[in-house]
Amino acid sequence: MKNVLIAYMSYFGNSRKCAGLFSEDLKSRGLETQLVSIKDNEEYSEEWDTLVIFSPVRMGRIVGKTRKFIRSLNGSGKNFALVISHGADLDQRFSPVKPTKKLQTSMTVKGMIEAVDPTYIKVVSSEGPPVEGFEDTLRELADSLVNFLK
Numbered sequence: 061m062k063n064v065l066i067a068y069m070s071y072f073g074n075s076r077k078c079a080g081l082f083s084e085d086l087k088s089r090g091l092e093t094q095l096v097s098i099k100d101n102e103e104y105s106e107e108w109d110t111l112v113i114f115s116p117v118r119m120g121r122i123v124g125k126t127r128k129f130i131r132s133l134n135g136s137g138k139n140f141a142l143v144i145s146h147g148a149d150l151d152q153r154f155s156p157v158k159p160t161k162k163l164q165t166s167m168t169v170k171g172m173i174e175a176v177d178p179t180y181i182k183v184v185s186s187e188g189p190p191v192e193g194f195e196d197t198l199r200e201l202a203d204s205l206v207n208f209l210k
């Protein structure tokens with residue numbers, strides 16, 4: 061059975077909430093998941109074959125704790141997907157797109173395989189909540205990921 065490691069970094073709870081909903085959705089589709097908080101250094105089994113990262117962007121960068129977590133991974137040959145929460149529009153200064161591309165590159169350089177294009181979850185203000193319709197966005201991501209893993 062596929063084992064999906066869902067690792068989240070979150071200051072105001074938006075990424076945590078999305079990661080929790082996503083984990084439940086995957087479980088209801090018959091996948092095994094491990095939901096871990098990066099900030100709390102939670103332990104996980106190395107049995108995973110797919111990693112889904114939920115992380116905010118701050119000051120035009122993916123937050124440092126997320127980047128550090130990824131540096132510490134031994135993920136060669138394993139799949140990944142990124143879910144980035146952000147406040148700025150995608151075409152604005154401080155857009156999450158460039159920092160997300162940097163993170164993608166650092167993961168592919170490690171030999172990881174991107175399963176699905178990055179998902180962007182906009183928050184209404186810095187503290188959230190996520191904009192209307194984010195649950196649908198997460199369901200679509202789950203559809204795409206399950207399809208990729210078939």
Ligand SMILES: Cc1cc2nc3c(=O)[nH]c(=O)nc-3n(C[C@H](O)[C@H](O)[C@H](O)COP(=O)(O)O)c2cc1C
Nearest residue numbers: 070071072073074075118119120145146147148186
């Ligand atoms: C100090 C600070 C800097 C931020 N910088 C950015 C930024 O550069 N680009 C952006 O799109 N959003 C930025 N935001 C909004 C965060 O992305 C938003 O707070 C985050 O997605 C919320 O997720 P969380 O509840 O999981 O922490 C910033 C927020 C804070 C508090």
